[in-house]
Amino acid sequence: MAAIISRSTTSPSVSASSVSASSAVPSASTILTSVKSTKDSDPPTVRFTNTQDLFDIINSTTGDFLTVTNVSPNQFTEIERERDIGRRNGQKKRYRKFRFRRYNANSQILIITITTAVHEALHLGLYMRYYAQLARNGTEESWKDIGTETFRQQGHPAGDGGEGDSTGGPWPERGRAGNWPTLVIESGYSEILPELQKDMRWWFQESNHQVKIVILAKFDDQQHHILLEKWEEEISSPQGAITRSRAAARSQNGVLNPVKRQSITITRDETTNPVSYNVTRGALVLGFRLLFLRDPGPQEGDFVLSIQSLQLYAEKVWAQLPRSD
Known part of the structure; x- marks a missing residue:
């Protein structure tokens, strides 16, 4: 089964199996109610826009695996810095812990592990x-x-x-x-x-x-x-x-x-x-x-x-x- 990215009630659901078309990949600025992933399916995929929205998406992901596209090396460094600052100082909003499974600078793809x-x-x-x-x-x-x-x-x-x-x-x-x-x-x-x-x-x-x-x-x-x-x-x-x-x-x-x-x-x-x-x-x-x-x-x-x-x-x-x- 494909992973389903559930939006608010005013937006249709997007299947993660359709992310090969760039227009089908939801951006990290989209307000999501939940990001669902069925076991052994294609992972949910989102397009990076900014760090804060990415952290919100991680909070709503039900699985332990998330693919993020369009992440430049500078943005990867920014994500890492903001995550580590949050670990040290705490956040006004509580964010889930996550790790960087892999980052490829050429493809600009970041794969995130979420600690379930x-x-x-x-x-x-x-x-x-x-x-x-x-x-x-x-x-x-x-x-x-x-x-x-x-x-x-x-x-x-x-x-x-x-x-x-x-x-x-x-x-x-x-x-x-x-x-x-x-x-x-x-x-x-x-x-x-x-x-x-x-x-x-x-x-x-x-x-x-x-x-x-x-x-x-x-x-x-x-x-x-x-x-x-x-x-x-x-x-x-x-x-x-x-x-x-x-x-x-x-x-x-x-x-x-x-x-x-x-x-x-x-x-x-x-x-x-x-x-x-x-x-x-x-x-x-x-x-x-x-x-x-x-x-x-x-x-x-x-x-x-x-x-x-x-x-x-x-x-x-x-x-x-x-x-x-």
């Missing part, structure tokens, strides 16, 4: 379970929680940018401001899986491969499951004939490409009493070397989120769903 209860439970539930293992192993002082810092494309400080849902890296190796994380967790409720996978590729590419692990957590309400994907990179050797142009594009030993190392599905079974959660394809494993950029020492090793831990995680995610009654 389900969205936050999806990524924080995984990250906090990982961090709890750090604490149990006594290695939390060697880890920096980077959080939702805005990361910029290298060599392009005023252009492309993005913020992760949960991020972190080793201390002190990634301890300075602006250092890229080794671990990124991105979640999605109304955001479709292909968009999440674009986020994954962005992190690897724009960090110049300093990001080592990207975990995607996608909630599918219709299928009653959570999909977890763990992505890493590996060197892929060139295939086929090596032309001069291909040789220039690839190093002699190949290039780094994203590889899906794990795909785990957690399904809710409401036929049991109590409700149960079935985990397919085992526990989620995070490699120590990729996280900490060194070999594990004594009493150190990979971090394993067990099947039981993932079942408890899923239970808490489902508890955040809005009630239908």
Whole structure:
């Protein structure tokens, strides 16, 4: 189903599936009663006019994902500044928290993540379970929680940018401001899986491969499951004939490409009493070397989120769903 942008009673509704025509994209100055997004549909899309109206639209969006067009680099900087000022000083009007999923200066498209209860439970539930293992192993002082810092494309400080849902890296190796994380967790409720996978590729590419692990957590309400994907990179050797142009594009030993190392599905079974959660394809494993950029020492090793831990995680995610009654 298409996402529907509901206007006031004097204006017709606009389908987000029609936004390919520029005239069909509502502007951020349009007074909206609500911006609705059905799960796994095209995200609602609006055209930017000014920061204040954009914040009002974010307030009325029901999903966790919003696309904003016609955002120049200077306007992106303005949006970021006004958001951060509001965080520090508070606002006369209460605005919802949001993050910049991705910004592309060439296309002038800004994708915004809105912090709904389900969205936050999806990524924080995984990250906090990982961090709890750090604490149990006594290695939390060697880890920096980077959080939702805005990361910029290298060599392009005023252009492309993005913020992760949960991020972190080793201390002190990634301890300075602006250092890229080794671990990124991105979640999605109304955001479709292909968009999440674009986020994954962005992190690897724009960090110049300093990001080592990207975990995607996608909630599918219709299928009653959570999909977890763990992505890493590996060197892929060139295939086929090596032309001069291909040789220039690839190093002699190949290039780094994203590889899906794990795909785990957690399904809710409401036929049991109590409700149960079935985990397919085992526990989620995070490699120590990729996280900490060194070999594990004594009493150190990979971090394993067990099947039981993932079942408890899923239970808490489902508890955040809005009630239908």
